[in-house]
Amino acid sequence: MKEYKLMFAYILLALGLSQNAIAAVDADAGKQRAKMCLNCHGQDGNSTTSHIPSLAGQKPAYIANQLRAFRSGVRKDGMMNNMAKGLSNKEINNLAAFFTSLKNKSVGSEQEELISEGKRLASNLCFGCHGSNAQGMGITPRLAGQQPKYLAKQLRDFKNKTRKNPMMGSIAGGFSDDEIKALAEYMSSLK
Ligand code: HEC
Ligand code: HEC
Numbered sequence: 001m002k003e004y005k006l007m008f009a010y011i012l013l014a015l016g017l018s019q020n021a022i023a024a025v026d027a028d029a030g031k032q033r034a035k036m037c038l039n040c041h042g043q044d045g046n047s048t049t050s051h052i053p054s055l056a057g058q059k060p061a062y063i064a065n066q067l068r069a070f071r072s073g074v075r076k077d078g079m080m081n082n083m084a085k086g087l088s089n090k091e092i093n094n095l096a097a098f099f100t101s102l103k104n105k106s107v108g109s110e111q112e113e114l115i116s117e118g119k120r121l122a123s124n125l126c127f128g129c130h131g132s133n134a135q136g137m138g139i140t141p142r143l144a145g146q147q148p149k150y151l152a153k154q155l156r157d158f159k160n161k162t163r164k165n166p167m168m169g170s171i172a173g174g175f176s177d178d179e180i181k182a183l184a185e186y187m188s189s190l191k
Pocket of ligand 2: 130141143154165
């Protein structure tokens with residue numbers, strides 16, 4: 001647990017820095033730049049495709065971090081690596097400001113058994129970092145209402161270390177694939 005506390009201090013630091021970095025942003029310019037993105041991520045930023053994440057209402061510092069990670073290739077996805085390749089830092093910040101301004105519509109879930117199992121597993125393990133309703137916090141993403149198949153894939157990627165993050169790697173590593181499915185379904189059910 002000591003390790004987590006240290007990491008948490010690091011998040012708060014990074015959070016302060018990245019929020020300064022996105023002080024002067026232009027959400028309208030972001031909207032213009034986002035036209036192509038909406039074909040996949042949903043016309044209002046809410047994805048209707050199970051393997052594509054919603055970006056509406058996502059935290060701007062988190063979005064900007066991910067776009068930089070796709071651009072540099074640290075986070076790997078053929079499609080997104082291509083999409084992010086040509087983006088400048090300014091365009092990234094504008095895109096982040098645009099997507100965060102859109103209203104998130106939770107995809108919801110009716111998988112009652114998985115939801116209650118996920119709730120039990122998450123208990124108070126996830127919300128300290130992801131926000132009290134999993135609505136996200138700084139560089140930590142919103143999970144509430146996200147596409148469940150997308151969330152489950154990310155947790156498996158963290159576990160397999162194909163998506164690299166020291167905190168999420170050790171957390172996801174503690175769950176079986178069935179438990180991951182339950183956690184994902186529970187997070188998707190939140191508003
Ligand atoms: C051809 C479809 C497609 C297009 C076009 C596209 N994306 Fe994506 N995007 C994806 C997929 C699929 C993922 C999930 C990748 C994975 O599984 O890791 C993703 C992931 C992301 C993420 C990470 C979200 C998270 O929760 O971690 C961000 C941010 C993002 N895209 C922004 C954009 C932006 C900005 C554009 C336009 C410049 C764009 N995308 C265009 C398909 C697309
Ligand atoms: C110590 C803080 C911390 C805790 C505790 C934590 N997370 Fe995370 N989580 C993060 C951070 C930071 C990221 C962003 C990683 C990155 O930038 O790639 C993240 C990312 C994620 C993602 C990727 C979302 C996306 O849009 O791609 C999922 C899914 C996730 N966490 C689920 C969970 C679940 C479920 C729990 C509880 C079992 C949990 N997290 C607990 C800090 C935490």
